[in-house]
Amino acid sequence: MIEILLAVGLTGIIAVASLVPLVFTVQSLETVQKGWGKDVKVMEAAERIFRDTRNFAQCGPFPVFRIVHKEGLTIREDDRLLIWSAAPVKENRAPGLVVYKIVSSSGLNKYKPGLYRWELPGWRPADGSDKETGPTALDTDNLRPEDGKMVLKDAEGLRLSVWSGESWSDEYTGELPKAMRITITLNGRKQVYEDSLPTILKE
Numbered sequence: 001m002i003e004i005l006l007a008v009g010l011t012g013i014i015a016v017a018s019l020v021p022l023v024f025t026v027q028s029l030e031t032v033q034k035g036w037g038k039d040v041k042v043m044e045a046a047e048r049i050f051r052d053t054r055n056f057a058q059c060g061p062f063p064v065f066r067i068v069h070k071e072g073l074t075i076r077e078d079d080r081l082l083i084w085s086a087a088p089v090k091e092n093r094a095p096g097l098v099v100y101k102i103v104s105s106s107g108l109n110k111y112k113p114g115l116y117r118w119e120l121p122g123w124r125p126a127d128g129s130d131k132e133t134g135p136t137a138l139d140t141d142n143l144r145p146e147d148g149k150m151v152l153k154d155a156e157g158l159r160l161s162v163w164s165g166e167s168w169s170d171e172y173t174g175e176l177p178k179a180m181r182i183t184i185t186l187n188g189r190k191q192v193y194e195d196s197l198p199t200i201l202k203e
């Protein structure tokens with residue numbers, strides 16, 4: 001009788017012990033699933049930036065690529081990306097300037113915060129302006145949120161850097177760099193993406 005009770009007791013202990021990691025695993029999966037949707041959206045936003053960059057349009061003497069490094073009180077990571085891109089051509093529009101930057105939430109701003117994308121088709125130099133500066137010299141502070149489209153809701157920061165072949169740089173204007181690093185902050189969490197960019201063959 002004692003042997004039977006011991007056997008039953010041991011069976012119960014083993015069963016409970018085997019359930020402990022199972023419960024922990026389920027809880028962990030639930031946590032992962034809650035964050036998975038947001039992670040995917042951040043990855044999709046980064047992929048869209050890379051896609052626009054790879055669709056650059058080589059045209060004229062002006063720089064096709066520019067990143068502006070900024071830090072502010074409202075937005076700590078407030079970098080801006082400007083690319084002269086052929087992406088609009090897929091929608092039967094002329095190549096144009098594509099811009100990415102963060103729109104913050106503040107008392108003076110009625111627009112939803114997040115990462116926005118602007119598409120400004122075509123470009124002509126103003127009278128008396130330097131043609132070599134090109135459209136990527138645009139002052140991004142003057143862009144209006146209502147003229148852009150939200151790419152990632154509630155994104156809090158955008159940090160950009162490029163690889164020149166020797167080091168990473170936070171400020172850059174010129175031809176397409178060899179690689180780019182994108183850091184997007186959402187809900188206080190930073191996600192970093194790096195990828196190479198097409199090589200421009202010079203004649």
